[in-house]
């Protein structure tokens with residue numbers, strides 16, 4: 194008994210502690226949704242004084258779900274749960290085994306409709322009662338009381354263990370969460386269409402992780418509804434091991450892919466501005482020539498009259514649409530200017546703009562005139578990469594939790610007793626029962642049992 | 655759209671039903687309450703039909719999905735679940751008094767769905783994250799849980815009223831005669847909380863499984879998740895307080911009110927906090 198009297202043990206086996214801890218967890222969680230957490234806390238930081246920030250930071254208010262407070266409350270709850278369950282288990286186990294002998298008190302003050310006089314000898318009636326019980330209850334036992342043999346049938350005693358399944362489930366989920374945060378990793382991988390990524394950016398700005406393999410995005414596809422909302426988007430990926438394709442597949446939202454133990458999820462996407470700019474140029478009155486160049490690339494004008502380099506590519510330059518900035522080097526020196534795609538529209542809106550602002554004049558390198566036909570936008574895809582060794586534990590915990598709840602709340606431990614006694618030279622059967630929950634079901638079962646004896650047409654008196 | 659028209663009529667039907675329950679309770683007459691039950695049942699029938707019509711209409715528009723995917727649809731389904739569950743309880747217990755506090759919740763939900771300018775009743779296509787079979791099971795389980803907690807809320811208010819009226823030296827007023835006795839009310843409240851707890855647990859589990867597939871993490875402490883956990887913890891506290899510490903009566907009813915408030919905030923209040931669940 195020693196351990197039960199230990200003050201530490203009794204502190205942890207108190208259910209008052211459970212209620213307090215549950216309340217503390219609820220309050221912490223609420224605070225965590227009201228105060229911006231992690232990255233979003235930077236907004237708030239600008240509005241508070243450095244002193245306040247330092248104090249709040251020390252109190253870990255900006256990362257509450259990983260704070261000492263939260264871990265402490267969870268740790269105490271876990272200890273509480275384990276010790277409480279150990280404390281209670283023997284009593285539940287006894288109720289589960291249900292060794293309590295049939296007691297004659299049970300048959301006192303029975304309503305008349307629960308007793309019936311039956312034809313036949315006592316032993317015949319006992320056999321019949323046993324058969325009737327076996328048909329309804331898996332577990333049937335016989336004891337001999339002073340008034341006569343008592344048959345006991347029971348079902349649903351597993352319900353006493355349901356609570357432990359629930360509590361075990363909670364523990365498994367907590368354990369899985371801890372395992373995940375210790376041994377799992379969470380990162381994002383950005384891959385431009387046609388490119389290969391070999392590293393992932395760890396969440397929370399914790400640096401880069403070398404994947405040890407390559408992921409190539411062969412194609413990125415996006416479909417939209419008429420109203421412009423995205424309908425589906427998908428990345429066609431090739432996983433490369435030592436430069437050789439090892440797995441190919443399409444990655445969609447809600448359909449992750451696994452490679453080398455890492456799960457990949459389609460997280461988001463975007464457009465990169467480093468697509469090819471489709472340029473045209475002509476030498477005063479001459480033929481038009483086309484070039485397609487990416488940022489940083491250059492090409493040479495006919496007869497070596499100059500070298501043109503793409504210095505910048507903008508999807509939307511100063512709200513005037515797509516534009517590229519070109520630099521031309523030649524024997525006459527170097528000039529730089531912007532070439533807008535929607536040049537006609539801009540000229541109409543701002544007459545004289547190109548004369549006043551030479552930087553915006555596509556004919557600055559006379560006698561050449563440049564024009565931009567378009568920029569081929571290139572998509573990049575963002576994958577989430579994650580490993581979480583805690584997931585199986587959490588999943589098992591969820592199953593235990595749910596199964597336990599159903600055992601506790603749906604299954605009823607029912608016991609029925611049938612007493613067969615000889616009274617005034619006749620055989621009398623008395624039926625009674627107990628359930629854990631008040632329910633009409635038990636009454637129905639008992640009436641059913643009584644009817645078994647009535648229906649044989651042998652009911653007397 | 656025909657379904658939206660039916661639904662706005664259903665709103666009035668629920669209001670009529672509420673009035674019936676109210677008159678029945680005040681005058682202590684079961685006849686009015688019975689009329690109110692039948693009115694609510696008729697409303698529920700039309701409500702169900704409207705949901706099915708809306709479901710079919712979404713297929714006709716080429717985006718076929720169960721009507722459970724935006725705020726309007728969730729409000730309407732919530733109201734449906736409240737009335738459905740309440741009528742079930744009423745039918746099992748043969749007592750019609752809780753309706754006076756439960757049916758108006760359904761009415762308010764429907765009214766909010768139809769009137770609030772921020773709630774669009776258009777059938778909208780699903781963004782990729784929502785295109786999952788888990789959406790349906792997640793939403794149904796969550797809202798069945800919410801509905802059971804709503805029934806518990808109605809019972810808790812009845813319980814508090816009954817409790818107040820029973821002060822010594824006070825003649826119990828006539829309109830309380832129909833309210834079940836405190837013991838029965840409490841048993842019923844406990845049963846409703848249990849049912850809600852089981853469904854909410856399922857709702858959180860299905861949500862986690864879905865998040866695991868869609869976002870790559872089963873739990874991200876997003877405000878909606880966090881508040882659903884808070885709600886869950888409050889009701890877990892209620893179950894333990896009663897079962898293990900033997901709390902009874904008033905204190906239990908007050909906890910049921912606190913749980914209901916947390917549940918409402920989980921559902922609606924959280925939308926004012928930044929969240930991944932923004933579309934719900």
Ligand code: HEM
Nearest residue numbers: 207208211270273274277281356359363601890893897898
């Ligand atoms: C958040 C986590 C928890 C959940 C979801 C949970 C769930 C449950 C459920 C559903 C029951 C059955 C209640 C009933 O029949 O009405 C129960 C009973 C119980 N719980 Fe918990 N529980 C949790 C935490 C704890 C903790 C931390 C303790 C430790 C003190 C505890 C101690 C008990 C005890 C002693 C019982 C009664 C067992 C019996 O039948 O003898 N629970 N719990």
